[in-house]
Amino acid sequence: MNILSVNIRGMGSKDNADWLRGIKESLGVSVLALQETQFKDLSEFNISMYWGNSSFGSDFVEADGRLGGILCMWDESVFQCTSTNVVMKRNLWESIETVKNNTPGWWVILGDFNSVRFRNERKNSKFNPTSDNNLNNFIFSADVREYSMRGRCFTCYTKKGNKQSKINRILLCNDFFSKWPEACLRALPRLHSDHSPLLLTVVNKCYGPKPFRVFDSWFDREGFKEEVSKAIESFNGEGLPDVLCSKLKHIRGIIKKWRDKTIFKEKEKKKTLQNEMEDLDMIAESIDLNEQELWVYTECKKELEEIGMLANLKQRSRIR
Known part of the structure; x- marks a missing residue:
């Protein structure tokens, strides 16, 4: 709880x-x-x-x-x-x-x-x-x-x-x-x-792995459409009993690799910006921030908003 x-x-x-x-x-x-x-x-x-x-x-x-x-x-x-x-x-x-x-x-x-x-x-x-x-x-x-x-x-x-x-x-x-x-x-x-x-x-909980989803925001991300096109072109369903399911599974696997690579880069960037803001917050608890530090804090916050790091949190899943 x-x-x-x-x-x-x-x-x-x-x-x-x-x-x-x-x-x-x-x-x-x-x-x-x-x-x-x-x-x-x-x-x-x-x-x-x-x-x-x-x-x-x-x-x-x-x-x-x-x-x-x-x-x-x-x-x-x-x-x-x-x-x-x-x-x-x-x-x-x-x-x-x-x-x-x-x-x-x-x-x-x-x-x-x-x-x-x-x-x-x-x-x-x-x-x-x-x-x-x-x-x-x-x-x-x-x-x-x-x-x-x-x-x-x-x-x-x-x-x-x-x-x-x-x-x-x-x-x-x-x-x-x-x-x-x-x-x-x-x-x-x-x-x-x-x-x-x-x-x-009061209690530690573990919720297990997250389900796979494709979010609306991905369609505007660099490289997503290209990866999907490559996945479709590279699929070979000859001899498979259920071609459609196998094709979707193949495309999903390619999307997962793209997602993991892209999200890793974005999380690293987001983490860096947030850590810098956290560091400045902690400094401000002891001494007043100078003009340059206040500028850095404002720019970090602005960059987080401008680059759309939180876009996935604002999108409903398209495919479940």
């Missing part, structure tokens, strides 16, 4: 949906909590694009214009929902505490708290002792805890990366800690948000 929390800064982008669905499917996420959906009404919005084809439950709190909005989705075979309106009450944390104390069960409280617990959880941004003491008092009174976060020191970054804070958290009841003392909370790399997704992992 894994739990993922992220400030999405608007749900309208298909890139965001594909990105988070990819994380959810690859890491076996059972709960997906999105903040700042910026949607007042989700009745006509296809939220399954964030979850995938499997069944799920969901609940949401509408945004105030372009501000706020919460969507929570969960695997119904793992969790059951108890509906409350606590997030609509004026004093949110105290209201959650009251509901928690009056509702038996195991509690996971997560999201963008927009406050930090300690001064060192902010860099180049204003520390508000009153607000942050209120968060600490809530955590103490509600009797919840949090795992040490790995991967990063902060969860929220400005566009230029010069301001950071740890305002996203996953708080859990003591029963959760007793059940999974070795669970791991990790801040994942951010691609389409200024907030890092938080992944809470």
Whole structure:
């Protein structure tokens, strides 16, 4: 069972949906909590694009214009929902505490708290002792805890990366800690948000090999059509009992070789760019980035978008 929390800064982008669905499917996420959906009404919005084809439950709190909005989705075979309106009450944390104390069960409280617990959880941004003491008092009174976060020191970054804070958290009841003392909370790399997704992992899972698919984006890739043409021309079906199936199998084998070679090159390039951005993020946690470093960060991000490294994530499979 894994739990993922992220400030999405608007749900309208298909890139965001594909990105988070990819994380959810690859890491076996059972709960997906999105903040700042910026949607007042989700009745006509296809939220399954964030979850995938499997069944799920969901609940949401509408945004105030372009501000706020919460969507929570969960695997119904793992969790059951108890509906409350606590997030609509004026004093949110105290209201959650009251509901928690009056509702038996195991509690996971997560999201963008927009406050930090300690001064060192902010860099180049204003520390508000009153607000942050209120968060600490809530955590103490509600009797919840949090795992040490790995991967990063902060969860929220400005566009230029010069301001950071740890305002996203996953708080859990003591029963959760007793059940999974070795669970791991990790801040994942951010691609389409200024907030890092938080992944809470309690069980390692292996999903086996991926099925073979041909994606729409491949038809525009260099060398694809040529390889398919060569595969058709090189096929010799003489004496085979099922010529059509054998021909398709032959073409698929050629496409796989092209795919593996092409994707390897693209992944290497993408990895290099992302690693450079990650390195700059880590540097920015200690010192301010200089003008050249800020330029490099911007260019890396622009190149990732321009060369279409994420094109396959945005395409539906054409052949299964």
